[in-house]
Amino acid sequence: GQQVMQIPQYQHVQEGEDFTTYCNSSTTLSNIQWYKQRPGGHPVFLIQLVKSGEVKKQKRLTFQFGEAKKNSSLHITATQTTDVGTYFCAGFRQAGTALIFGKGTTLSVSS
Amino acid sequence: DTGVSQNPRHKITKRGQNVTFRCDPISEHNRLYWYRQTLGQGPEFLTYFQNEAQLEKSRLLSDRFSAERPKGSFSTLEIQRTEQGDSAMYLCASSSRTLGTEAFFGQGTRLTVV
Numbered sequence: 087g088q089q090v091m092q093i094p095q096y097q098h099v100q101e102g103e104d105f106t107t108y109c110n111s112s113t114t115l116s117n118i119q120w121y122k123q124r125p126g127g128h129p130v131f132l133i134q135l136v137k138s139g140e141v142k143k144q145k146r147l148t149f150q151f152g153e154a155k156k157n158s159s160l161h162i163t164a165t166q167t168t169d170v171g172t173y174f175c176a177g178f179r180q181a182g183t184a185l186i187f188g189k190g191t192t193l194s195v196s197s
Numbered sequence: 198d199t200g201v202s203q204n205p206r207h208k209i210t211k212r213g214q215n216v217t218f219r220c221d222p223i224s225e226h227n228r229l230y231w232y233r234q235t236l237g238q239g240p241e242f243l244t245y246f247q248n249e250a251q252l253e254k255s256r257l258l259s260d261r262f263s264a265e266r267p268k269g270s271f272s273t274l275e276i277q278r279t280e281q282g283d284s285a286m287y288l289c290a291s292s293s294r295t296l297g298t299e300a301f302f303g304q305g306t307r308l309t310v311v
Contacts (some may be wrong), residue, residue, distance in 0.1 A: 092239075119299065128288060129240065131299035174239050176300075182254045184245040185230060185292075185300055189238055 090177055094186035099195055103164040107191035109175035116178045118151055118158045119185070124171045129187075132160075132173075165195050199223060201303035209309045210279055218255060218306045222291030229272050231264055232288040240288055246272060263293045279310045285300050 091113045099105050101152055108119065117136040122128035135151035135158060142149045148161045158175055172190040177184070202221040210216050222229050232240035243262065245253040246259050249268035261279075266272040276283055286307050290300040 121300075128302040128304055129290075130299075130302070134299065184242050185290075186242055187232070187239040192237075 090175060090188040092175060092191050096190055096192050097194070099165050099193070101167060101195050101197045102164050105165050105169070105193055107160050107161075107173050107175075107193075109158040109188055111156045113179055114155050114182050116155075118155075118175055120149060120158075121174045121176060121187075122171050122193065123174065123190070124146045124168055127171075129174060150157050161192075165193070167195050167197055169193060170195050187197055198294075201289055201291055201301050203287075203303035203306050205306055206304060207307045207309075210311060212260075212281060212310055213278055215275065215277045216279060216308065217273050218287055218289075218308075220272045220274070220289030220291075220303060222271070222289070223301055224293035226293050226301070227269065228292045229266055230273070230290045231274050232290065234286045234288055234305070235284075243274070243287075276308075279308075283309050284308055284310045 091110045093108050117134055119134045120132040122132055123129045133149050138155050139153045140151040146163045150159045160173055162169055172192045174187050174190040176185050176187040204219045208216055229246040231243040233242045233243055242255050242257055244264045247268040249266050261277045264274045286305045287306045288302055290302045292298045292300045
């Protein structure tokens with residue numbers, strides 16, 4: 087079945103450093119979504135990427151979708167303590183199928 | 198509050214008992230998902246409805262688990278003969294018809310099997 091893998095599992099950075107998490111799927115995805123889950127909270131949608139090679143930015147966050155639509159990355163520039171949480175990628179194998187999540191990357195930031 | 202609502206928020210049950218959870222999605226959303234999440238893991242897909250039709254069910258889901266979505270509105274997830282390994286957070290999410298729209302999650306039901 088479809089698998090979505092993320093690395094690293096954990097990342098600790100000093101405030102102001104950059105952070106990147108990578109997502110890889112065993113199958114081609116129709117699109118990919120990113121979610122953030124704060125400690126004790128539930129996943130909250132950040133963004134969706136649909137096109138091959140697409141790049142989107144949200145302030146300090148940059149999201150990329152690979153050319154083959156099998157991988158994606160999230161890069162945070164100059165991390166802040168408010169960036170703490172677990173970042174998940176999630177993808178649809180094709181239209182009308184279930185949304186499958188990766189295991190997530192947990193980011194901790196020290197000031 | 199027009200978000201996804203889940204009840205109960207917490208459930209403690211003895212091993213072997215049956216439990217049922219309820220999810221009320223955002224009213225105009227036709228897609229509904231159930232996930233299970235344990236500490237340090239991502240949401241693990243359990244099952245997916247489009248309106249009242251159950252379109253996918255995880256192969257990891259044993260026959261002790263069943264879900265329904267009568268009339269395409271709220272959904273229930275039942276676990277029969279609970280085991281300690283069923284202890285987890287059970288998350289419900291909903292989204293609209295259009296492919297790829299964001300999934301809105303409820304606060305979850307935390308199940309503890311003792």
